[in-house]
Amino acid sequence: MVNMTTTTTVGATSTAMLTDHYELTMLRAALADGTAHHQAVFEAFARRLPDGRRYGVVAGLGRIVEAIESFTFDTSRVAWLLEHGIIDERTADHLLGYRFTGNIDAYREGDIYFPNSPVLTVSGTFAECVVLETLILSILNHDSAMASAAARMVSAADGRPLLEMGSRRTNESAAVAAARAAYIAGFASTSNLQAGFQYGVPTRGTAAHAFTLGHTSEREAFASQVASLGTDTTLLVDTYDIPQGIRTAVEAAGTNLGGIRLDSGDLGDEARKARALLDSLGATSTKISVTSDLDEHTIAALTDAPIDLYGAGTKLVGGSGHPTAGMVYKLVAIADEPGPYAPMRPVAKKATSKGSVGGRKVAYRALDHQGHATREVVVVRHLPGAPETGLGRALQVAVIRDGHVVHRPSLAEIRAHHRGAKAELTALDLDLAPGTPRLVADPTAIGNLIGAGA
Amino acid sequence: MVNMTTTTTVGATSTAMLTDHYELTMLRAALADGTAHHQAVFEAFARRLPDGRRYGVVAGLGRIVEAIESFTFDTSRVAWLLEHGIIDERTADHLLGYRFTGNIDAYREGDIYFPNSPVLTVSGTFAECVVLETLILSILNHDSAMASAAARMVSAADGRPLLEMGSRRTNESAAVAAARAAYIAGFASTSNLQAGFQYGVPTRGTAAHAFTLGHTSEREAFASQVASLGTDTTLLVDTYDIPQGIRTAVEAAGTNLGGIRLDSGDLGDEARKARALLDSLGATSTKISVTSDLDEHTIAALTDAPIDLYGAGTKLVGGSGHPTAGMVYKLVAIADEPGPYAPMRPVAKKATSKGSVGGRKVAYRALDHQGHATREVVVVRHLPGAPETGLGRALQVAVIRDGHVVHRPSLAEIRAHHRGAKAELTALDLDLAPGTPRLVADPTAIGNLIGAGA
Structure with a gap:
């Protein structure tokens, strides 16, 4: 853990004019x-x-x-x-x-x-x-x-880990502070690299839809990601067709695939279908992450779904309203x-x-x-x-x-x-x-x- | 007007880690x-x-x-x-x-x-x-x-000037960007000094309640402010009793007093009473500023009130919802x-x-x-x-x-x-x-x- 006194970078110059x-x-x-x-x-x-x-x-x-x-x-x-x-x-x-x-x-x-x-x-x-x-x-x-919004999401998640990923939906410096505050309130990690570099908040992330679209096929994209990041990576399976994406993911990484991510649709329903499909393919330890506009209420509503990690972005950095x-x-x-x-x-x-x-x-x-x-x-x-x-x-x-x-x-x-x-x-x-x-x-x-x- | 290419200060170092x-x-x-x-x-x-x-x-x-x-x-x-x-x-x-x-x-x-x-x-x-x-x-x-929120407030103000003053209600760096965005959308000025220093946005402000409370009487506080900032200043008259505050303000600065500010109560009602009182005291050119949690809707509702300047803070930096x-x-x-x-x-x-x-x-x-x-x-x-x-x-x-x-x-x-x-x-x-x-x-x-x- 990097100590908070680590030399800061962005915003490290005089703060004196941040004044009315x-x-x-x-x-x-x-x-x-x-x-x-x-x-x-x-x-x-x-x-x-x-x-x-x-x-x-x-x-x-x-x-x-x-x-x-x-x-x-x-x-x-x-x-x-x-x-x-x-x-x-x-x-x-x-x-x-x-x-x-x-x-x-x-x-x-x-x-x-x-x-x-x-x-x-x-x-x-x-x-x-x-x-x-x-x-x-x-x-x-x-x-x-x-932190107040994050604490409610942590309660809603009831022990499942939360990833803060709202940087793109708030001011670029506010994003770093939001990642730090969410971590204080119990989030497990953030997508924001500056929060890792400056404050020691654990960071994580693998790939966006652009990576899949940037390749000539989903299969090619997944194979590349696995070759580069290992089978323990999380593959984003909803660019084209989710069941086909899951099958392709398990083919690319094997049944030791670390995780899949769902970023659209009815997340509870999709997670249940994904869990069943993963299990039927033998990928019983593959984790399911969901990341679409979650707040404490939608997280709480997903309690019964087979979800292993929540990503919260827009609502977190908006203080959940x-x-x-x-x-x-x-x-x-x-x-x-x-x-x-x-x-x-x-x-x-x-x-x-x-x-x-x-x-x-x-x-x-x-x-x-x-x-x-x-x-x-x-x-x-x-x-x-x-x-x-x-x-x-x-x-x-x-x-x-x-x-x-x-x-x-x-x-x-x-x-x-x-x-x-x-x-x-x-x-x-x-x-x-x-x-x-x-x-x-x-x-x-x-x-x-x-x-x-x- | 300072050009946008003026050397920046806060946040001027590498932006590369502000990345997912x-x-x-x-x-x-x-x-x-x-x-x-x-x-x-x-x-x-x-x-x-x-x-x-x-x-x-x-x-x-x-x-x-x-x-x-x-x-x-x-x-x-x-x-x-x-x-x-x-x-x-x-x-x-x-x-x-x-x-x-x-x-x-x-x-x-x-x-x-x-x-x-x-x-x-x-x-x-x-x-x-x-x-x-x-x-x-x-x-x-x-x-x-x-800017989108600010543009609506500018429409609502219908030609009356708007002051952006939301710095304290958002991240300290976001505040600077918000002041700049509000100015682009037609606000006249900001309270944020960094936005003035870095981007050339006109800044303004005079005193808070702490200044009045910090003196043994409102009269003493007003006299000090006028001595330091001149009669063209804006005096905050609602620390104790508004009508008495207005009388004291005009006594301290004379009928050439630049302005008074109201930060609480029913702003339309208080502005009408203040205008009548100022006029009766001969301070017919003294302007009235109001500054309490305004958004485009409350500003529009004040169209008929004798108000010369609106200050918008919390709602502006919150993007008006x-x-x-x-x-x-x-x-x-x-x-x-x-x-x-x-x-x-x-x-x-x-x-x-x-x-x-x-x-x-x-x-x-x-x-x-x-x-x-x-x-x-x-x-x-x-x-x-x-x-x-x-x-x-x-x-x-x-x-x-x-x-x-x-x-x-x-x-x-x-x-x-x-x-x-x-x-x-x-x-x-x-x-x-x-x-x-x-x-x-x-x-x-x-x-x-x-x-x-x-």
Whole structure:
């Protein structure tokens, strides 16, 4: 397994302009009036889950850490910002020296979240925290949406392996992140080579219809593929006529043929017919993969079919109808004077129904004696510190301290954490039918249990 | 306007691994059996538009050209592919020397497309064309989905400017591409700085709720913003109480205040009340921007409200419910022997209802005397050549010839082309209600009108 810290390639340059214009104009005004230097706390959370979803899966934290490490402004960017009147000279000087020196606490990647769960907390000066809003949300919203959809497909597949293959149906860089997120949520592999190269996600694939069509006969195409990739390969048998394709496949590879793939038609029906035909030909160990526009519902409907591997593409990268997790990044506490020890006040927007609870939140998941989640306990308090005891599993972990990354689990560790966290869910949570979350983090329920009013 | 050829930053390194595993295994087998060196033609097209859509907008071509120029394999990538058993030594040698030397013809970026429109055609050896499938589709499907959604919002806005602000609700790199696509389809600006820096899309933005909350009073926040950004700025007035926020804004900036922004509540109702209040305060030229989860339908419903600018975010980057254009990349013709002059045969998958028409397609848009599109004329023929006359506007343009880019319009030219192409649509096409495309490219209608049977 390649570690996540392997040198990245695509997108490895500065991430600093992956930012909304208004963050730098806010910074400009805050530098001018001094607010820039006040200590602040921002939280990323989802006010609600996408319609019908019962839980969400946190993903993207590892990518956020890397993106923050690359969040630096060089002279060409600063010159462009100045030329376009977005920043002034004071802001330019500030950005040239920018490096995040604050703290980040977050739910572990792969963990489960619910409405209002304080998924990620950024603290530091207003100046250094405010400019990270867009980048943090882009990664967290995208990757969590992918992982949340993937987790449902994994439940539906009920132990059968899933291949992520949606690269062609999403932005080329988003595809890499989606492959990583799906792997975190339990997919076995991806078609995307960059996800393998950059993150160590296992990749797989054999051939498309173009390969068969590119030869003068299906027989010739299969023979070539077997000669090159061995009999353990998977042959795509639905270019012309499926039963004839299966016969030709077994003739080309022998009864040790690794697998066949079906990419069209009624997959359950075709899989049953294919299994019977393969068995009658003696290819009893040949596996059947299906790969046509699957989501958690179509996968669940195929439970009784003799299928060995599902490929999920379009629906996975579309978040199975919900391509964003809808998290927001909100200022929840700020000091009214500069300096690290200035007292902070809790803040929250009040004009509308969007109302949130101010103050830094600390989160625990209460578990029953069987290890099932019973409550998302959120305590509002002023400063991070030693965890309370008896409130449940502490959900937040220190990720960055004084600008230094202190939490960088491997993808294998993240996958394992996800499995454990998902095991805390009940059948009600895992039901694929539209529903409402059983657990909702409600900071008002406990309120200022601990801390100095913020 | 920065030209599209400006040195890019994010994602500017090799794009070669943004590829599905199976493309390299197909290449491996094709190199072994010789098919790799046969001339081939692949086409990218959509069998159907997303449900209810009446037309699509082509976007991403400029990015595809850049991505193909960066599609090269270095030794670290090739070593990784070898180590993981994906390629053999012969394929490794081939990839180290890979550079696309074929041709690409395509619908101009910004043009309109319909079901089966041959949007992009790649020709060259099987080896050099087959490996581009994923990358071309990723870009074309994502960017066209964004532009198609954006074009509907532009129609709904009926001349009022639109700001793209969805960066936080999509992958951080996808956000840049979405901003570019929305601009092509007629958006006025984006919040995304990278889209400005990299592509010259105008950027804008002023402040978020965090800026107001970060100050001890709204009055103090507004005064700071005006001091820093001038009275022509836009003040966000809905943090606490909207009418009071508007009064405070006008007090802070005077009656020359540039604009106010509303981000919550019933936007039509709030805009009407805000307009009346602004006028009563003498701020008659102060503009009203609204920015809360808008799509083409909510924008259209606000036609009668006194709104000067719409900000569209989540729905735009989600393709307004259709985050991918669903185009496919299919082999349509191939030679059965190597060499540039070997005769080609048309090919198409036959097993299922996915059936396509083989052979290279050349496309024209027939127009009536008012300039409205009456038919998408598609002719199947063997080789590219001089356009037919009398069939309508030739839709394809030479983009790459023998590996050299020969078509690199500026973003301004692309926007202008889009406006012209959209003007060929009728009220029926532009209707936002779900419908079916009035035009469908049907290669079987004309068939082998011209050419040697392919």
